[in-house]
Structures are given as structure tokens and as C-alpha cells.
Amino acid sequence: MVKLNSKIPEGPIEKKWSNYKDQQSLVNPANKRKIDIIVVGTGLAGASAAASLGELGFNVKNFCFQDSPRRAHSIAAQGGINAAKNYPNDGDTVYRLFYDTVKGGDYRARESNVYRLAEVSNNIIDQCIAQGVPFAREYSGLLDNRSFGGAQVSRTFYARGQTGQQLLLGAYGALSKEIKKGSVKMYTRHEMLDLVVVEGRARGIIARNLINGELERHAAHAVVIATGGYGNVFFLSTNAMGSNVTAVWKVFKKGSFFGNPSFTQIHPTCIPVHGDFQSKLTLMSESLRNDGRIWVPRKKEDVARLKNGEIKPKDLSEEERDYYLERRYPAFGNLVPRDVASRAAKERCDAGYGVGETGLAVYLDFESAIERLGKDVIEERYGNLFQMYQKIVDENPYETPMMIYPAVHYTMGGIWVDYELQTTIPGLFAIGEANFSDHGANRLGASALMQGLADGYFVLPYTIQSYLSDQIGVPRFSTELPEFAEAEKQTKEQLEKLMSIKGKNSVDHFHKLLGKIMWEYVGMSRNKKGLLHAITAIKELREEFWKDVRIPGEINDLNTELEKAARLADFLELGELMARDGLDREESCGGHFREEYQTKEGEALRNDKNFTFVSAWEYMGEGKEPKLNKEKLEYEAIEVKQRNYK
Amino acid sequence: MDFKLKIWKQKNAGSKGKFVNYEVKGISSDTSFLEMLDILNEDLIYKGEEPVVFDHDCREGICGMCSLYINGYAHGPDAAITTCQLHMRKFKDGATITIEPFRARPFPVIKDLMIDRTALDTMIQAGGYTSAKTGGVPDANAILISKENSDLAMDAASCIGCGACVASCKNASAMLFVSAKVSQLALLPQGKPEAAERVLNMVAAMDEAGFGNCTNTGACEAECPKEIKITNIARLNREYFSASFASEL
Incomplete structure (x- = not known):
């Protein structure tokens, strides 16, 4: 059995990453040219990793199943990206971002990884600005921030409701630059269908050319999996139609452990399901909870009158509405974390207070925000989301509240990785949503983009060298093996x-x-x-x-x-x-x-x-039950408490 | 709702294609256009026929993968949306709907309604970025950018790279696509140092890929799902002329 070694560096939490960097092995520039790396996936994690590794001088092969690397599903992230810049002067620090993330994850994430994530968060914003990412700005010319769930500070940077798109296009630009230079070779419309392991190390992949169906062999000194999450196991989710678990599942079957597979994020604000023919669910960004108020009727009679069209939501007075999040969680109100908001919506609907055709929806209402700020401000903040809603549902959210319901959105579980983002197969790495590492049992809003880019720009390009430093003498592999x-x-x-x-x-x-x-x-x-x-x-x-x-x-x-x-x-x-x-x-x-x-x-x-551990499942062979290995989680920098958002 | 569909079928890039007639029945008006095609494909599979191949992925109007030319319009008759955001309620019950791939010489058909848009990536690779490497960059707030320019850059940066502008242009010009990226980066201080080289290289790549010239008909702007404005083309022309003069000196 492989012994789980998380390789957490020595020292106090705030020194671990710099201690690691001080002591890690590197590959010198002349040797980098002799080393090949395969990166599978071109989302925020994959594109940023492929570009950064190419810049360092490695030979990179990058794969995606779409027709262009720019289409990876990171593109659909709407709301924003967190960073501990403290530009609004509201008391944010690296420690606070770390603390909020561990607490938001309900104390099931690895402390050292999360601290490093918070530490590099500020570099990401700087990097994106240098790439020309048009984040929202104030009239002063400085960057604007907004609030997201699970935090009492405003630390979220955003580009209208298209933050994922702009960050991905930034990474895609960096990737395009490296493709032009020749350091990255791009394989579009290719899907990884298996991992090749030679003498216990990851040495290549089998990919299918989706245009002609041919199977291809690709060899490398290391393989990086950046293929995202597996929410489509639910058929209906906010994932893209093509998002899948195949690369992750194949490496699991070749010996990588799978961390916390059951940890799934159900996002509270999605457009409700409307029929059997439906192919996917559409998210309405969490940022809407900054200004939108969530409610259902207080009385069941009103639920019935709404359903048969006797009254409209507007006709109900403040007293007749139950703003259940504000009622249950006065300190965080509508900005409680996603898991809490989703369950609260389900609770109300299960109790018979749900609205809409199916009774499986709650209102997200902008009436008071429009009164307070004016329609123009709301339009500037959320215009594209309102338009998207109107196109799908055929109702105008400026005039009548949106209807929303929880939907599968993100998977916190994924391939088990150590502090270096290496899996239990030497030479195989996993980054972004494909790994399990940073979000514990629940991810906070605007943290997925942060993790994808942290892994790709600022973590993997360092840590992969620790593995590759003893591979420099290994000649290129033949795919004839x-x-x-x-x-x-x-x-x-x-x-x-x-x-x-x-x-x-x-x-x-x-x-x-x-x-x-x-x-x-x-x-x-x-x-x-x-x-x-x-x-x-x-x-x-x-x-x-x-x-x-x-x-x-x-x-x-x-x-x-x-x-x-x-x-x-x-x-x-x-x-x-x-x-x-x-x-x-x-x-x-x-x-x-x-x-x-x-x-x-x-x-x-x-x-x-009994359960302060990561479940790391091990594949035992066809028809056999998988084996559970446990990585015990130790909290030194943080006091473990019951989460309280009241 | 019931519909008659006239769909372009083509086995591969090398073969000749033709329209094939299909019918779908009992479609809910809340069905999206691509869900209607899903229903048709399910039908075909159960009948033992091959489904119609089309590109799609996010189905929320942002990845830019869907690319259908419906009744003579890129992304269909509704304004400011992609094909995946189009709903059947926009059509009359019983209507005949013609569905073709985006047509342009640099976008060869792969199969049925699926096309190859690699040329768009090639133009970005020619210079649609800043050359900033990872690390060693200044603090994000070190350089101020006016809200006005930042907003204009964001308008241009909204391009999803679907190619509807090319498909709608009688010359198959990619000027709107190229100008969106040139404008975004020309409006921001971070893009300035390479602005001249960028515009020259991207325009050269556009010509080399076989896209046509711009004759200012504005069809691209009218069909763009993200409402990218042709003022970006004016900005590209300005950038291009000043860069050309500068390079001649």
C-alpha cells in the first residue's frame, strides 16, 4: 500500500511556503529544454500552468477536447475572484482569507495548502492586470471590489458578470504567446482516454483525436491533469455539456487516490428545472446575493394564490414575506455560504413554501436594491445576468423577482494530491478543480478561480521541478514501449x-x-x-x-x-x-x-x-471494493469550531 | 409546437454536403434551440440513424462553441444571443427552419454543422496578448486606468470568439474579431508597449488566413451575440495606420 505522505513543509504556517521554496530542488535552464510535460485541460489551471511551464523553458504538450483552448468551462464563471489585497481598507489579511476558506470548507481542507493559496492570491490579481484583464474600476481609476458569501470583507475582484471569461482569456493569451513561440504544442479536439505508467511513474497518455477517431500515444517526463470537476455525474448541472470525469477516473484506476469524492457543491442560485428535455442548468451568480434578497411567502395560502396567478409576488407586503436567510442568519444574511443557502432553500420548499410551477423555487428579489440604488446601478452590476435570465425564463427581473433553486455546480472532491500537487503516482500532478485540496467540504464563492490560477501560475511551476530535478538524466521516452x-x-x-x-x-x-x-x-x-x-x-x-x-x-x-x-x-x-x-x-x-x-x-x-480526515480512496481492481485510506487533518494555526453564521 | 427542419448534412471536409429534411413534434416553447436538436437526435438514434453533429458546450452563451446559421442569421433571428440561448418560443408553430453551419472559406466544415475555427486562434497567437510573463509584475493598483477606458476595454473584451461576425459578413472578414482584441489592449496602458506590433501582426495573420476585407456594412455588429461595436474597427484602423507610418520611418 502507498503510504499517504502529504509532504507539508516544516515551520509555522506563514513560513511553510517560503521554507519550501528556499529548500526545493530546481531544474536549470539548459536542462528544462530536455524535459517534456503533458498538461491535460486548458481551463484556468491548465492554461496558466501550460503557459507558465512554457515560459520557464519546458516543452509542453497541451490537450483539450474543445475546438479551442479558450472554450474551457472556466469561461462560464461569473462572479469574481478573491484576493487578500485589502484595497477597501476593511480589515482583510492573508490570514483572514485563509481562515474564512478553512471555516467555509467546514474544517475539512488541508491547512497548509489553503494558507499558501491565500498567500499567492494577491500575485494573481497583479498578474491578470499585467495581461490586460479589464477588472471593474472606480472613478478614481483604482480597482473595485465586492462581497461574496462567507466573508465579512469585500475582497472579490470582478469583470462585470464575466470574470471567469476575462481571466481565462488572460491565461489563453499567455498560452497563445507560448504556442507562437513553440514552447507549447496545442492539441485541440483531443480527449485523454488513459494514462501510461512506466516503472511506477506517469510517462504519457493515450488520447483520441475526436475528428478522425484515431488513438494517439504521447510521452512525457510528467503529466498534469487539469480537467476540472465531475458535476455532470448528476446529468443536470451548471457544468458544460462536455465536462467529464474520464481523465480523473482513468488515473484513479491506474493508482491515484481519489480524495473526498462525495463532496459536491450545490449552488443556491440557479434557474429552476423546467422540463424533461432540459439539458443543463444555468447559474445566476452568487454576486446577485450582494443586492438581491431571498424570500418565500410566509403563508401557504399565498403560495397557492401565487401559483394560480391570483396575485403577483409584488402584491405581497414585507410582513407577508419570509426573508428566511436574514431571519435565520442575521450576521451574514443573504451572504451565508453556498451550502447553508442551498439547504435553507430546500428546507422551505420541502415545507411547502416553494414558488413557481413545480414549487421548487424561491424568489431572489431586487426591488429594494433598485429603490435604493436606481435601475442604472443594478444594470451596470448585473446587466448581463439579468439579460441571460430574461432570455431563458421570458420574465423581466427588473420588474418581477427572479426564481431560483439550488443546482449541482462544483466538486470539492478530486484526485488526492500532496503539498506539491503530486498524486500518489510519481510524476502525475493534478491542479484546479480536478484535485481535492483547498476547499474542504464546501467551496466559498470566488475561490475556484483563485485556486485554478494559483495552482497554474504560482504553485505547480515551482513544485513540479522538485520531481523533475532528478529526471534530467532520463532521455525522452519512446511511445513504442x-x-x-x-x-x-x-x-x-x-x-x-x-x-x-x-x-x-x-x-x-x-x-x-x-x-x-x-x-x-x-x-x-x-x-x-x-x-x-x-x-x-x-x-x-x-x-x-x-x-x-x-x-x-x-x-x-x-x-x-x-x-x-x-x-x-x-x-x-x-x-x-x-x-x-x-x-x-x-x-x-x-x-x-x-x-x-x-x-x-x-x-x-x-x-x-472521528472524521477529521481526508478520505483517500484506492482502486483495488475490477469488481473489487475500493479501499479507504485516511489522511488525518491537523489544525495548528486555526481553532476548529462549529461554523456559525448567525 | 411542431417544426420542419432543413438541416445541412456533410460527411466530412472532403465531401459535398446537402440539405436533409427532418420533423420534430410536440416541442415545448420553453425548449432551447439546441435542446430541440437534442430531441431530434434522440429520435434519430432510436430510429437507427446517425444524429446531426453540431458544436456546443457551455449552453449559457459564453464559451462561443455553438455556431449555427439559422434562417439566414448567425445564431438565429433573436438579437444579442448565441444559438444556445435561443428558445423555440421565438418561432411560429409549424414553421420550417433552415439550419446551416457558419460559412466562410477559413472555416471549413468538419462534419454536418461542425466547423473548424482554428484560424481565430491563429490570429490571437499572432499577437492578441501582452507578453507579460508569470511573476515580476507591478501591484495591480500601481497604474491607474480611467473607468471610461476600462469599461470600453471590457466591452471589447466580451468577444466570445464564435465567428458570427465572419459568418454574417459578405466578405467573410474577421475585422470585428481582430479589432475587439486590438482595441481592448490598445485602451489599456499594459497593452501600449506592443500596440503597433500587435495590430500589424494580427492584420497580417488575418489576411494570410484568407479572411476578406471590411467594407463597413455593419452586418457583423448587428449579428454579434455580445454586441461588440464597429467603433472597434475604427480604432483598429487608427492603430493600423499609425503603426504602418511609424514602421516606415
């Missing part, structure tokens, strides 16, 4: 098997069924009985899928159904692991809410004595 042939053969066999089933039902048919199981039993609230049921139901569904899926077209051609089927095959295995992890963790923490473990007021009840 038997390990490459074997990995390619297995991939080919899996695809052939899928094509040969020729069953009755489509890929989406199975994916929707999986999504229903996941949402019902492994979603916003979970219990033992449901999780056990989910494990069995997913197994049955998986068997059914392998007997009955129908994939038209050819294997050696562009085949979008085959792409979807291969991804779903992995989701069908992942779902079971998520349920298993949720079952094992007999406590509630952050986004993981076990109904059996709650306080009298219905808040998450942690069990620190």
Missing part, C-alpha cells in the same frame, strides 16, 4: 466493446437515469438507507448500460455519441464511489449533509473526533 501499446490496446478494446453492444437505448437515456439516482440519494441531503440504495441502483444501471446502450456511427470517425458513451461509462463507476464515500462519512460537514447528523436547528453537525 510495451506500456504504451498495452494502454492503447485496452482503450481500443473498451471503445470496441461499447460500439458492439448495439442495444436499444441512447446514451442520454442512461445518463438521465444516473442523474436521477444521484440527485435523489447522493444530492443535497443524504441518509444511510438512500446511499445504500444508490450503490445497488447504480450497479444495476451500469450493467444495463453495458448490455443495452445504442451508439450509432463508426469507431474511426467523428462520433459524438461514442464520446458521450465513454464518458458515461466512467460516471457510472464514479457515482458508486461517491455514494460509498458519503455512506462512510457518518457526519455532516459543508456540502455533505447526512440527515442523521444535524443540530436541533437543522444545521450540519460535524464529528471531529
Whole structure:
């Protein structure tokens, strides 16, 4: 068994990262030219890493399944990016950002990683400005900030409601510069389908060229996984249609441990589900909670009158409305963390106070903000979000409150990595949402962009050298090695098997069924009985899928159904692991809410004595139960308390 | 709602394509355009036929991957949205809808409605960035930028790189796309040091990729899902002329 070594550096928390950098091994410029690195994914983490490694002089191969690196789903992040700049003079510090992040994650993140994240957060903002990212500014010409959930300071930098887009285009610019220079070779419309391990080290990948269906072998001295999260296991989520777990799942099956797979973030403010044909859910940025107030009717009669159109939301007076977040959490009000806001919405809807057609929605109301600030200010802050809402729902949010409901958004779980972001396979690294490391059991708003760019610009380019420094004498690998042939053969066999089933039902048919199981039993609230049921139901569904899926077209051609089927095959295995992890963790923490473990007021009840650890699951082979390894979490710089946002 | 669909089918870049007629029935008016195509594709799969291939990813109007030419308009008849944000309520029940790929010589068809837009990346690689490397940059607030210029830069930077401007232009010009990036960086102090080289290199890359010239018809602005303004093209021209004169001295 691999012994989990998180490699946390010595010293007090504020010195760990500089101690690490003082002592780490580096690769000299002449040797960097001899080393190849594969980066899979071109989102904030992947693009920033590929560009930065190229600048340092390494030879980089960068892969994405989209037609251009600029389309990775980081592009859709709306609200902002956190940094401890303290420009508003409201008392922010690196420690406070660190503290808020660990607390927001309900004390299930690794302290040293989070502190480093807070430490480099300011460099990210500087870097983006140098790239020409047009962050919002004040009339003074200085940068503007806004507030986000889980914080009492304004530390979020933003570019209208398109912050992810602007940050990604900044990283894409840096990447384009390196592609032009020749240090990065870009492979678009390519999907990684397996990892190649040679003598225990990650040495390459098998990728499918999505245009002609050919399998390709690519070798390197190290491989970096930056393929994002796995929210699409729920079928409906705010992720892009193509977002998938395949790269992450394949490296898990090759020996990388999977950290906290059940930790899923359900985002409180999304446009509610409206029909069976729906293909994805659209997020309405958390930033809206700065000015929007969330409520449902206080009386059930009013719920009924709203539903049959007798009255409009506007007709209800202040006294007839229940601003339940302000009522339950006066200190943070509408800006409580996402997990808390999502559960509170579910609680009201389950109790019969939900609005809209299905009763699964709450109001997000801008009436008082428009009165206070004027329509122009609201339009400047949220114009594109209001437009997006209007196009989808066909209602004008300037005049009637938005309707929102929680939806799957982000996965805190991911590949287990140590302080150097290296997985349990030497030479294999994981960055951004694909790893598990910084957000514990719940991620705070505007922290995903921060983590993706921190990993790619300022952490991995240092830490990967510690591994590569003893690889400089290793010559380039030939893709003729038997390990490459074997990995390619297995991939080919899996695809052939899928094509040969020729069953009755489509890929989406199975994916929707999986999504229903996941949402019902492994979603916003979970219990033992449901999780056990989910494990069995997913197994049955998986068997059914392998007997009955129908994939038209050819294997050696562009085949979008085959792409979807291969991804779903992995989701069908992942779902079971998520349920298993949720079952094992007999406590509630952050986004993981076990109904059996709650306080009298219905808040998450942690069990620190028995569960202050990271679940690191180990693949034991086909048909065998995965093994649970534990990384004990130790808190030295922070006092572990029950989260309180009241 | 029921619709008759006339969809462009083409096996690959080398083969000739043609329109094929399909029908979809019982579509809810809340269905998005791409969800309507999902429903058609599910139907086709169950009938044992190959689904229609089209590009799409985020389905919330920001990734720029979807690229359909619907009833003669890039991203369809509604203004200021991408194809994925278009809803069936914008069409009349029983209508015939014609669906084609974005057409332009630098955007060859890969299959059916899917096209190759690598040329857009190539133009950015020619200089659509600042050359700042990671690390060693000044504090973010060290250089003041007027809110006005910052807002104008943001307007230009909103471009999602979908190529609707090219598809809508009778000359297949990429001027709006190139000018959006040139403008964003010309408006900001961080982009100034390389402004002249940038505009010359990007325009040269545009010509080399085979995009046509701009004749100021404004079709690109009208069809742009992010409402990028042609004043950016005027700014590009200004930048281009001053850079050309300077390089001749």
C-alpha cells in the first residue's frame, strides 16, 4: 500500500511556503529544454500552468477536447475572484482569507495548502492586470471590489458578470504567446482516454483525436491533469455539456487516490428545472446575493394564490414575506455560504413554501436594491445576468423577482494530491478543480478561480521541478514501449466493446437515469438507507448500460455519441464511489449533509473526533471494493469550531 | 409546437454536403434551440440513424462553441444571443427552419454543422496578448486606468470568439474579431508597449488566413451575440495606420 505522505513543509504556517521554496530542488535552464510535460485541460489551471511551464523553458504538450483552448468551462464563471489585497481598507489579511476558506470548507481542507493559496492570491490579481484583464474600476481609476458569501470583507475582484471569461482569456493569451513561440504544442479536439505508467511513474497518455477517431500515444517526463470537476455525474448541472470525469477516473484506476469524492457543491442560485428535455442548468451568480434578497411567502395560502396567478409576488407586503436567510442568519444574511443557502432553500420548499410551477423555487428579489440604488446601478452590476435570465425564463427581473433553486455546480472532491500537487503516482500532478485540496467540504464563492490560477501560475511551476530535478538524466521516452501499446490496446478494446453492444437505448437515456439516482440519494441531503440504495441502483444501471446502450456511427470517425458513451461509462463507476464515500462519512460537514447528523436547528453537525480526515480512496481492481485510506487533518494555526453564521 | 427542419448534412471536409429534411413534434416553447436538436437526435438514434453533429458546450452563451446559421442569421433571428440561448418560443408553430453551419472559406466544415475555427486562434497567437510573463509584475493598483477606458476595454473584451461576425459578413472578414482584441489592449496602458506590433501582426495573420476585407456594412455588429461595436474597427484602423507610418520611418 502507498503510504499517504502529504509532504507539508516544516515551520509555522506563514513560513511553510517560503521554507519550501528556499529548500526545493530546481531544474536549470539548459536542462528544462530536455524535459517534456503533458498538461491535460486548458481551463484556468491548465492554461496558466501550460503557459507558465512554457515560459520557464519546458516543452509542453497541451490537450483539450474543445475546438479551442479558450472554450474551457472556466469561461462560464461569473462572479469574481478573491484576493487578500485589502484595497477597501476593511480589515482583510492573508490570514483572514485563509481562515474564512478553512471555516467555509467546514474544517475539512488541508491547512497548509489553503494558507499558501491565500498567500499567492494577491500575485494573481497583479498578474491578470499585467495581461490586460479589464477588472471593474472606480472613478478614481483604482480597482473595485465586492462581497461574496462567507466573508465579512469585500475582497472579490470582478469583470462585470464575466470574470471567469476575462481571466481565462488572460491565461489563453499567455498560452497563445507560448504556442507562437513553440514552447507549447496545442492539441485541440483531443480527449485523454488513459494514462501510461512506466516503472511506477506517469510517462504519457493515450488520447483520441475526436475528428478522425484515431488513438494517439504521447510521452512525457510528467503529466498534469487539469480537467476540472465531475458535476455532470448528476446529468443536470451548471457544468458544460462536455465536462467529464474520464481523465480523473482513468488515473484513479491506474493508482491515484481519489480524495473526498462525495463532496459536491450545490449552488443556491440557479434557474429552476423546467422540463424533461432540459439539458443543463444555468447559474445566476452568487454576486446577485450582494443586492438581491431571498424570500418565500410566509403563508401557504399565498403560495397557492401565487401559483394560480391570483396575485403577483409584488402584491405581497414585507410582513407577508419570509426573508428566511436574514431571519435565520442575521450576521451574514443573504451572504451565508453556498451550502447553508442551498439547504435553507430546500428546507422551505420541502415545507411547502416553494414558488413557481413545480414549487421548487424561491424568489431572489431586487426591488429594494433598485429603490435604493436606481435601475442604472443594478444594470451596470448585473446587466448581463439579468439579460441571460430574461432570455431563458421570458420574465423581466427588473420588474418581477427572479426564481431560483439550488443546482449541482462544483466538486470539492478530486484526485488526492500532496503539498506539491503530486498524486500518489510519481510524476502525475493534478491542479484546479480536478484535485481535492483547498476547499474542504464546501467551496466559498470566488475561490475556484483563485485556486485554478494559483495552482497554474504560482504553485505547480515551482513544485513540479522538485520531481523533475532528478529526471534530467532520463532521455525522452519512446511511445513504442510495451506500456504504451498495452494502454492503447485496452482503450481500443473498451471503445470496441461499447460500439458492439448495439442495444436499444441512447446514451442520454442512461445518463438521465444516473442523474436521477444521484440527485435523489447522493444530492443535497443524504441518509444511510438512500446511499445504500444508490450503490445497488447504480450497479444495476451500469450493467444495463453495458448490455443495452445504442451508439450509432463508426469507431474511426467523428462520433459524438461514442464520446458521450465513454464518458458515461466512467460516471457510472464514479457515482458508486461517491455514494460509498458519503455512506462512510457518518457526519455532516459543508456540502455533505447526512440527515442523521444535524443540530436541533437543522444545521450540519460535524464529528471531529472521528472524521477529521481526508478520505483517500484506492482502486483495488475490477469488481473489487475500493479501499479507504485516511489522511488525518491537523489544525495548528486555526481553532476548529462549529461554523456559525448567525 | 411542431417544426420542419432543413438541416445541412456533410460527411466530412472532403465531401459535398446537402440539405436533409427532418420533423420534430410536440416541442415545448420553453425548449432551447439546441435542446430541440437534442430531441431530434434522440429520435434519430432510436430510429437507427446517425444524429446531426453540431458544436456546443457551455449552453449559457459564453464559451462561443455553438455556431449555427439559422434562417439566414448567425445564431438565429433573436438579437444579442448565441444559438444556445435561443428558445423555440421565438418561432411560429409549424414553421420550417433552415439550419446551416457558419460559412466562410477559413472555416471549413468538419462534419454536418461542425466547423473548424482554428484560424481565430491563429490570429490571437499572432499577437492578441501582452507578453507579460508569470511573476515580476507591478501591484495591480500601481497604474491607474480611467473607468471610461476600462469599461470600453471590457466591452471589447466580451468577444466570445464564435465567428458570427465572419459568418454574417459578405466578405467573410474577421475585422470585428481582430479589432475587439486590438482595441481592448490598445485602451489599456499594459497593452501600449506592443500596440503597433500587435495590430500589424494580427492584420497580417488575418489576411494570410484568407479572411476578406471590411467594407463597413455593419452586418457583423448587428449579428454579434455580445454586441461588440464597429467603433472597434475604427480604432483598429487608427492603430493600423499609425503603426504602418511609424514602421516606415
